[in-house]
Amino acid sequence: MEIAKRNPILLFKGNAPRIIRDGLILENLGKQIFDIGRKKIQNYPSNSVPVRLFAGEYAVLKVLESLVVASKEEESAYEAPTARCRIQAFHDGLTVSIESIEDGAEPTH
Amino acid sequence: MRRGKWKGIEYRISSHIYVGCRGDIAKKIQVAILRAFIDESAVSVKDGPAFIFGGFIGSVLEFERASDAWQEGLDALPALPYYHRRESQDAQRALSFSKTISRFELQPVVVTMPHRPFLSRNKSAARGRFGSKVYDWAFITAVREILAWVDENRPEGEQIDFVFDNRQEFARCRDEFFNRFSAEPKGIWLRAGTCTPGDDKKIAALQMGDLLAGEILECISGINGDCQKKPYFVVQGERPANH
Numbered sequence: 001m002e003i004a005k006r007n008p009i010l011l012f013k014g015n016a017p018r019i020i021r022d023g024l025i026l027e028n029l030g031k032q033i034f035d036i037g038r039k040k041i042q043n044y045p046s047n048s049v050p051v052r053l054f055a056g057e058y059a060v061l062k063v064l065e066s067l068v069v070a071s072k073e074e075e076s077a078y079e080a081p082t083a084r085c086r087i088q089a090f091h092d093g094l095t096v097s098i099e100s101i102e103d104g105a106e107p108t109h
Numbered sequence: 110m111r112r113g114k115w116k117g118i119e120y121r122i123s124s125h126i127y128v129g130c131r132g133d134i135a136k137k138i139q140v141a142i143l144r145a146f147i148d149e150s151a152v153s154v155k156d157g158p159a160f161i162f163g164g165f166i167g168s169v170l171e172f173e174r175a176s177d178a179w180q181e182g183l184d185a186l187p188a189l190p191y192y193h194r195r196e197s198q199d200a201q202r203a204l205s206f207s208k209t210i211s212r213f214e215l216q217p218v219v220v221t222m223p224h225r226p227f228l229s230r231n232k233s234a235a236r237g238r239f240g241s242k243v244y245d246w247a248f249i250t251a252v253r254e255i256l257a258w259v260d261e262n263r264p265e266g267e268q269i270d271f272v273f274d275n276r277q278e279f280a281r282c283r284d285e286f287f288n289r290f291s292a293e294p295k296g297i298w299l300r301a302g303t304c305t306p307g308d309d310k311k312i313a314a315l316q317m318g319d320l321l322a323g324e325i326l327e328c329i330s331g332i333n334g335d336c337q338k339k340p341y342f343v344v345q346g347e348r349p350a351n352h
Contacts, residue, residue: 002207003321009217010258014250015226 142169143269143302145218145255148309148318149276150194150326152244154224157330160243161222162251163322165314166259166269167215175213176313182209183313192316193309194323203320210317218255219325222247239285248273248282252304256297268302274315275306 003009147164151157167175182205183189189197192206210217227243239245252271259269271287273279283304291301309315 002204003210003217003324006211006214007216009219009321009325010254012218012220012250012254014220014222014247 143167143259143263143267144169144172144272144314145269146172146272146307146312146314146318147218147251148274148315148322149244149247150319150322151224154228157326158225159221159223159329160247161322161325161329162218162220162247162318163320163325164218164251164318165210165215165321166218166255167213171214172314175210175215175317178209178212179206179313179317182206191310192320194319203323206317206320207324210320215317217321218251218258219321220247220251220254221325221329222250239281242278244276244278245282245286248278249286252287252301253297256300259300260297263300268300270302271304272307272312272315273304274309274318279306 143166145164145166147162150161150163151159165172179192182202183192185205189202192202194203197203222243224243255269255271259267263269283306287301287304290298291304294301307315309319
């Protein structure tokens with residue numbers, strides 16, 4: 001490592017945000033969070049769920065935008081095609097709360 | 110583009126303003142302008158367990174000096190048109206280039222981003238979406254961490270220009286991430302200058318980044334042993350890419 005002799009290397013060990021890690025776990029389990037509707041949300045035991053990354057059409061993009069903007073603990077709200085969500089960013093990732101569903105169903109709180 | 114405020118007036122100047130300046134003024138500007146040249150390695154999981162960005166931070170003047178020395182290394186027999194670690198099997202040549210780099214005041218930077226979380230992504234659903242590839246998150250990490258480092262370690266008002274090796278993913282990351290945040294800068298984004306693509310076959314500083322990224326790939330792949338434990342690194346810790 002001759003390169004590092006003069007100046008030690010700044011090593012930034014990045015990791016995928018929890019939104020991706022948990023999202024893929026959910027995906028692997030076949031749980032569809034954003035593609036769905038009410039039925040599957042109701043089946044989900046909590047109203048605060050990790051969001052799934054690669055299925056939710058533009059909702060995913062919005063989540064990612066919020067995720068990048070968010071620092072420490074912040075909240076932002078947005079409307080996904082099927083659900084109104086509140087996003088909370090924490091030090092180690094995000095949680096997404098489903099507040100209401102587009103077809104008029106009651107919030108899952 | 111460099112931003113600043115003088116007597117309450119915001120101004121922007123190009124980082125190439127020194128071209129055409131009087132020699133001594135140009136030199137002062139060159140010293141003050143920071144650049145980061147960044148190349149990638151292990152783009153696919155077949156290449157290694159983590160995607161790697163390797164690069165250097167330094168003044169324009171120092172990069173120009175280092176690039177001249179690098180070119181001398183390329184011209185040495187057998188002459189090479191450019192250096193690419195993957196194509197070069199010559200370990201002595203790599204060592205010689207490493208020694209060349211270490212002669213200059215350039216800060217090496219490495220970003221690693223594991224491939225594993227991205228392996229089972231739905232490629233068709235994710236096509237064209239920013240944030241769906243390992244490159245995107247490595248880019249986010251690289252830009253944010255380098256800006257934070259500049260913010261902590263360099264004089265107030267100094268900005269940094271980024272040059273990434275040109276890849277298909279680059280433009281999307283620049284447009285969706287860098288340009289969006291640097292347009293209305295706050296916090297570390299006040300340190301952001303420009304973000305442009307470069308050709309690693311033509312820009313010596315990107316070839317230096319390629320050499321560094323290749324060495325790190327060997328490290329984390331275990332080819333050179335567990336060199337992360339050796340005191341070559343200032344490890345900035347492992348954290349999710351969004352923070």
